[in-house]
Amino acid sequence: MNNNSLLSLTSEILAEICENLSPKDLYTLTIVCKKLRHFLWATSGFTQQIWRKSRVLMYSQDSISPPTGMCEQQYIWLKELGNLCHVCRTQVDKSDRHLFWEFKRLCCKPCLSNKTTSFEDLLQKNIPERLLSCLPCVDIDNIDNPSREIFEAFLVTLPGSRGQNPHYWTSDVYEAYREFNALNGNEREEWVKKKRAEVEELDRVISEIEDKRRTELITSLMRYTLSTVQMTQAN
Numbered sequence: 001m002n003n004n005s006l007l008s009l010t011s012e013i014l015a016e017i018c019e020n021l022s023p024k025d026l027y028t029l030t031i032v033c034k035k036l037r038h039f040l041w042a043t044s045g046f047t048q049q050i051w052r053k054s055r056v057l058m059y060s061q062d063s064i065s066p067p068t069g070m071c072e073q074q075y076i077w078l079k080e081l082g083n084l085c086h087v088c089r090t091q092v093d094k095s096d097r098h099l100f101w102e103f104k105r106l107c108c109k110p111c112l113s114n115k116t117t118s119f120e121d122l123l124q125k126n127i128p129e130r131l132l133s134c135l136p137c138v139d140i141d142n143i144d145n146p147s148r149e150i151f152e153a154f155l156v157t158l159p160g161s162r163g164q165n166p167h168y169w170t171s172d173v174y175e176a177y178r179e180f181n182a183l184n185g186n187e188r189e190e191w192v193k194k195k196r197a198e199v200e201e202l203d204r205v206i207s208e209i210e211d212k213r214r215t216e217l218i219t220s221l222m223r224y225t226l227s228t229v230q231m232t233q234a235n
């Protein structure tokens, strides 16, 4: 089937084909032509459903949905496919894959320190503490924590529990600051509540992912132990 015959299909048939391809194939299709890019990059419910079905089919019944505000394409990229630092675009080795769910970014360690600012420094730059209280941050002293390495950074630092050395993604803070400043007193209250709810929702999804991975890890460890015991007994 060439590009033209693929493009002459109805959206429904095209969707059915795409749902049975892997997310990696879908990413490849997005660079084939403008029409497919437009079709597959959409954030409509119709297109999100295609990526979701492809993800569930490909990654052992991965039924956890992305957190609110994150589309399937970004979720799959972060969770499974991404191999480039978001900032410098260098290839990130699998063993050095620092995924910061807090910032919804995959990046290398040097870029993390260049693009983030500490809590104290932001306060000194007159960013209100109230604003920082509802934005996600990373405890930079904790990024080499072994469980963080194993579970790819599933230690979200929630508002109110910032850890020892909290750092915020600088450009996100300033963007939020602009939004915050454009609001009046009452609106700010609502805005802070909404932002907090977003981070809590992110944490809920990440906990689900962490639980699932932990169960998988324990299961494979038990399988390995069992097979070692059986081999020892056989000898």
Ligand SMILES: [Zn+2]
Pocket (backbone or CB within 6 Å): 085, 086, 087, 088, 089, 090, 107, 108, 109, 110, 111, 112
């Ligand atoms: Zn980088």
